[in-house]
Amino acid sequence: VTEAARGALFHGEIHEQPAALERLLDGCLEAVRAAAARAAGVRLVRLVAHGSSDNAASYGVYAFPLVANATAFRESISLLTYYRTTPDLGESLVVGISQSGRTPDVVEYVAAARGLARLTIAITNDTASPLAEAAEAVIPLCAGPELAVAATKTYTSTLAALALLAGALGGELDRTAEDLRRTASLMAGALTPLDAVARGVAALFEATGQMVVVGRGIEFATARELALKLTETCHLVASPLTTTDFSHGPIAGVGAHVPVWVIASEDPCLPAALEAATRARRAGAPLIASGSASGQVPEAAIRFGVPPAPTAPLSPLLSVLPGQLFAWALADAKGVDPDAPSGLSKVTVVP
Amino acid sequence: VTEAARGALFHGEIHEQPAALERLLDGCLEAVRAAAARAAGVRLVRLVAHGSSDNAASYGVYAFPLVANATAFRESISLLTYYRTTPDLGESLVVGISQSGRTPDVVEYVAAARGLARLTIAITNDTASPLAEAAEAVIPLCAGPELAVAATKTYTSTLAALALLAGALGGELDRTAEDLRRTASLMAGALTPLDAVARGVAALFEATGQMVVVGRGIEFATARELALKLTETCHLVASPLTTTDFSHGPIAGVGAHVPVWVIASEDPCLPAALEAATRARRAGAPLIASGSASGQVPEAAIRFGVPPAPTAPLSPLLSVLPGQLFAWALADAKGVDPDAPSGLSKVTVVP
Numbered sequence: 094v095t096e097a098a099r100g101a102l103f104h105g106e107i108h109e110q111p112a113a114l115e116r117l118l119d120g121c122l123e124a125v126r127a128a129a130a131r132a133a134g135v136r137l138v139r140l141v142a143h144g145s146s147d148n149a150a151s152y153g154v155y156a157f158p159l160v161a162n163a164t165a166f167r168e169s170i171s172l173l174t175y176y177r178t179t180p181d182l183g184e185s186l187v188v189g190i191s192q193s194g195r196t197p198d199v200v201e202y203v204a205a206a207r208g209l210a211r212l213t214i215a216i217t218n219d220t221a222s223p224l225a226e227a228a229e230a231v232i233p234l235c236a237g238p239e240l241a242v243a244a245t246k247t248y249t250s251t252l253a254a255l256a257l258l259a260g261a262l263g264g265e266l267d268r269t270a271e272d273l274r275r276t277a278s279l280m281a282g283a284l285t286p287l288d289a290v291a292r293g294v295a296a297l298f299e300a301t302g303q304m305v306v307v308g309r310g311i312e313f314a315t316a317r318e319l320a321l322k323l324t325e326t327c328h329l330v331a332s333p334l335t336t337t338d339f340s341h342g343p344i345a346g347v348g349a350h351v352p353v354w355v356i357a358s359e360d361p362c363l364p365a366a367l368e369a370a371t372r373a374r375r376a377g378a379p380l381i382a383s384g385s386a387s388g389q390v391p392e393a394a395i396r397f398g399v400p401p402a403p404t405a406p407l408s409p410l411l412s413v414l415p416g417q418l419f420a421w422a423l424a425d426a427k428g429v430d431p432d433a434p435s436g437l438s439k440v441t442v443v444p
Numbered sequence: 445v446t447e448a449a450r451g452a453l454f455h456g457e458i459h460e461q462p463a464a465l466e467r468l469l470d471g472c473l474e475a476v477r478a479a480a481a482r483a484a485g486v487r488l489v490r491l492v493a494h495g496s497s498d499n500a501a502s503y504g505v506y507a508f509p510l511v512a513n514a515t516a517f518r519e520s521i522s523l524l525t526y527y528r529t530t531p532d533l534g535e536s537l538v539v540g541i542s543q544s545g546r547t548p549d550v551v552e553y554v555a556a557a558r559g560l561a562r563l564t565i566a567i568t569n570d571t572a573s574p575l576a577e578a579a580e581a582v583i584p585l586c587a588g589p590e591l592a593v594a595a596t597k598t599y600t601s602t603l604a605a606l607a608l609l610a611g612a613l614g615g616e617l618d619r620t621a622e623d624l625r626r627t628a629s630l631m632a633g634a635l636t637p638l639d640a641v642a643r644g645v646a647a648l649f650e651a652t653g654q655m656v657v658v659g660r661g662i663e664f665a666t667a668r669e670l671a672l673k674l675t676e677t678c679h680l681v682a683s684p685l686t687t688t689d690f691s692h693g694p695i696a697g698v699g700a701h702v703p704v705w706v707i708a709s710e711d712p713c714l715p716a717a718l719e720a721a722t723r724a725r726r727a728g729a730p731l732i733a734s735g736s737a738s739g740q741v742p743e744a745a746i747r748f749g750v751p752p753a754p755t756a757p758l759s760p761l762l763s764v765l766p767g768q769l770f771a772w773a774l775a776d777a778k779g780v781d782p783d784a785p786s787g788l789s790k791v792t793v794v795p
Contacts, residue, residue, distance in 0.1 A: 136532060136534060137488070143688050143689075143692060144688075144689075144692040144693070145692075147689075154520055155520065155523065155527075158520075158523050158527075158529055158531075159523075159527060159529065162529070162532060163532070164531070164532065166517035166518075167517075169505055169506065169509075169661075171660055171661045171713055171716075172506065172509050172510075172661075175660070175661055175712040175713045175715075175716065176506075176509075176510060176661065176712050176713075177712070178509055178510065178513070180509075180515070181487060181513060181514070181515065183487060302653070302654065302701065302702075303653065303654045303681055305681060309522055309526070310520075310522045310523075310526055310527065321692070321693045324693040324694050324696060324697045325692075325693040325696055326696075327697075328696060328697055328699075329697050330654055330656060330683055330694055330697040330698065330702060331697075332681055332683045337494050337495075338494075338495075338498075341494060341495040341496075341672070341676075342495070342672045342675040342676040343675050343681055345675060345676055345677075345679060346675045346678075346679055346680050346681040346682075347681065348679075350653065351653075351681060361522075361526040361527050361528070362522055362526045362527075364526075365522075365526065
């Protein structure tokens with residue numbers, strides 16, 4: 094791998110996200126409308142996923158209650174795949190998420206749930222995949238082939254698909270789609286300046302072996318996804334924590350050698366993020382802040398501002414961009430090829 | 445603090461766990477029976493907790509489906525406390541867990557849920573606490589005052605209270621209570637030999653700044669609790685991961701400098717734990733294995749065996765003991781007082 098080519102797939106797909114989001118909006122609205130009609134009035138949503146798709150599910154845990162007044166949770170898949178219990182799905186909506194559509198136990202869960210739940214939906218980038226075949230309804234991501242091992246455009250497009258589904262269940266599909274078009278435009282404007290910040294600061298963290306990423310509420314998904322990107326591509330272990338979990342224990346383990354990254358968006362949970370930042374500084378940790386409210390984080394060493402989203406529940410589509418670009422830039426600074434991370438493959442086939 | 449006194453509270457309470465469990469069994473059965481009668485037939489359990497109590501909730505996520513065929517999940521408390529949504533609780537059972545009964549947003553959630561859900565239950569060590577007052581039914585832990593900052597006896601007693609509640613909902617309260625009496629006896633027999641192993645190996649990890657703790661299924665609770673104990677008391681950041689999450693990213697970040705601790709119990713998820721261990725070794729990480737199947741973990745540098753539990757769903761009461769003792773011994777080896785961890789207090793009051 095030449096230096097010029099290192100991470101080219103990863104970097105290219107990060108920058109492709111606004112276009113991928115536009116393609117989703119062009120291609121999936123009828124599928125979302127039809128699926129939501131079949132699931133109208135649903136009170137309980139089970140999100141079935143692993144990896145980046147499971148981080149997107151953390152977004153759904155908030156999007157469905159906030160937008161559609163339904164309860165959503167991340168299903169514990171091993172209850173079916175290892176413990177062989179038959180889930181009592183009642184009237185719940187099952188949403189299986191896998192960009193490849195080939196994550197074995199997500200496929201297995203959705204296949205087993207079909208006919209037992211109110212409706213099974215697949216959110217996938219491959220409409221010919223086993224997951225798409227297993228589910229009763231399919232929402233296609235239309236992101237185009239994702240070739241980098243670390244998911245980026247399918248992550249933000251999955252967030253958007255979940256936002257659309259929640260919006261449709263809440264009777265606001267058209268408005269959500271409009272807000273997402275504006276979000277795509279905001280993403281496009283933000284990427285190049287953020288790229289420059291990431292390139293500029295990455296070398297400061299060349300020796301960093303661990304990091305803590307803190308978020309709360311709907312931005313916990315962002316914290317999880319950012320930690321996963323860093324861990325996948327940069328040979329470090331980044332721990333995602335809610336602001337509360339951070340204060341329950343890990344605060345005792347941080348210090349000058351453990352940078353803390355705080356996701357700070359204009360959102361009702363912002364006070365919790367700011368308090369976590371203050372605690373991290375008191376413990377001596379260098380702070381990185383990202384998000385539309387990163388300017389409010391006291392004593393941040395580095396700030397990655399992003400524009401406010403059209404509505405607060407869409408913030409995570411923008412607040413994840415700095416972390417993606419930072420992961421790319423840090424891998425480059427470390428001389429690691431993020432397109433060939435050791436020990437990882439694109440489709441997770443492990444149990 | 446003299447050297448002799450360092451960690452004396454923490455160490456004493458670890459060893460007090462069998463007696464605390466006996467007190468729970470002597471003191472709470474009627475309360476469990478009465479609460480379960482009021483919640484008979486419930487299909488959905490919302491677990492509301494932070495910190496160690498939230499780790500115990502991860503146990504409940506599996507115990508309720510496995511024993512009572514009900515779905516359980518860890519509630520996202522910020523939906524109520526920050527986003528101010530009114531949860532649509534329907535016929536769900538709400539279980540608020542806090543050893544002190546004073547975790548503010550757990551109290552707030554349960555108070556708001558009272559009258560909206562099928563039943564609200566408090567599991568707490570203080571029957572005069574605000575949480576006990578907020579809930580319609582109380583299961584007292586009867587653990588006696590817990591003085592160490594890092595919870596131990598209230599953690600295992602909370603697991604037992606959840607096992608009893610699940611057992612009662614599944615029509616097997618008496619048998620569960622008998623199995624827990626035998627578990628208390630097994631704990632008592634295991635603690636002293638495990639203590640010696642922990643004292644012997646702790647110094648090997650004096651320079652360790654981070655660790656990964658891997659578990660799957662019902663033992664994910666143990667992985668979370670062990671990681672929290674290490675992080676609270678030993679000035680390191682330990683990340684708890686499911687076996688699948690481990691293989692999705694963090695496997696790329698481990699190596700000789702990041703020990704991996706695998707929870708390996710006689711349980712349907714054991715194959716996943718063994719595969720994660722193999723991957724960790726392939727990545728060059730030193731392995732620590734604990735649990736009733738730790739002998740099966742290939743190439744473990746250190747093994748903490750515990751006896752098999754009377755039934756698989758009670759394994760986590762035994763498999764957490766090595767981690768608690770190791771955390772105590774490692775803190776001692778590092779010269780840190782686990783009874784006075786920096787930045788932490790017993791009752792979490794942060795949002």
